Amino acid sequence: MISVKNLTYTYPGAKQETLHGLNFEVAEHEIFGFLGPSGAGKSTTQNILIGLLKDYGGTIQMMNRELNEWGQDYYEHIGVSFELPNHYLKLTALENLNHFRSLYSGPTLEPMDVLAWVGLQEDADKKVEDYSKGMKIRLNVARSIIHQPKVLFLDEPTSGLDPVNARKIKDLVLDLRRRGATVFVTTHNMMVADELCDRVAFITAGQISLIDAPPVLKKQYGQRKVQVEYLNGAQAVQHQEFPLDGLGDNEAFLNLLKSAPRVETIHTQETTLENIFIEVTGQELSP
Ligand code: ADP
Ligand code: MG
Secondary structure, rough: OOOEEEEEEEEOOOOOOOOEEEEEOHHHHHHHEEOOOOOOOHHHHHHHHHOOOOOOOEEEEEEEEEHHHHHOOOHHEEEEEEOOOOOOOOHHHHHHHHHHOOOOOOOOOOOHHHHHOOOOHHHHHOHHHHOOOHHHHHHHHHHHHHOOOOOEEOOOOOOOOOOOHHHHHHHHHHHHOOOOOOOEEEEHHHHHHHHHHOOOEEEOOOEEEEEOOOHHHHHHHHOOOOEEEOOOOOOEEEEEEEOOOOOOHHHHHHHHHHOEEEEEEEEEOOOOHHHHHHHHHHHOOOO
């Protein structure tokens, strides 16, 4: 669906290049994530892909066509949710959606259905100026899907949301993919990348250092060890680690299971995407 080769970009008047040659591909029905700290170039990349920033270097193929060759009809096929919600604050959510819906020539969804998806049906007739930040972000997503786009671009879709609302957005994105959408999502939140993305690109300072599926990365970077936590008499919790390989024949491990008065937990030592990010890029995701 999306194929990007050697993408470079320098903002007009800027002395330094912002993107230094990005390469990635997004398959149809894939949820592809850009994970990186603030200032890495995620929004810049999204804004190039949606045709907002021009004069980039390299090539971009979108739905089997050069991005430069697409005209206004491009916007019939893509949905965009910007990092900062932009709505008509004096209008209600329903009025906002009816307005944006009228801009499309193709078929659109019923605004009330879309509002129900994002959990805003009760607030459909409320003015957007009275919406909380989380509600505005959900309305943003509702607006980006009203014309059933093939490709959806979501810039930091859960930023500033509480866990319940973040979960709603993640479930909605998964649902949209099930209905056939391809999703490009940017985030500095490793949970979003981990729970949502089929594949994730690590981006720092305008460069991609790695692209892979989160479970593959966790296997590759995790330690093949198991940690046993146990209580030994009145003492505090103790723990011991054992290699996963040959665990069934590991006498020390088997003896511990037999002799420990009380085993509390047994866990493989999985690493987090954030730890891998730090190991690979040398940078933290959030300051
Ligand atoms: P992210 O979305 O990953 O936080 P951005 O793409 O917004 O990062 O920004 C990447 C870099 O480009 C930053 O150094 C930022 O200061 C710079 N930048 C962003 N917008 C502009 C602009 N309009 N003009 C000049 N520089 C910009
Ligand atoms: Mg950004």
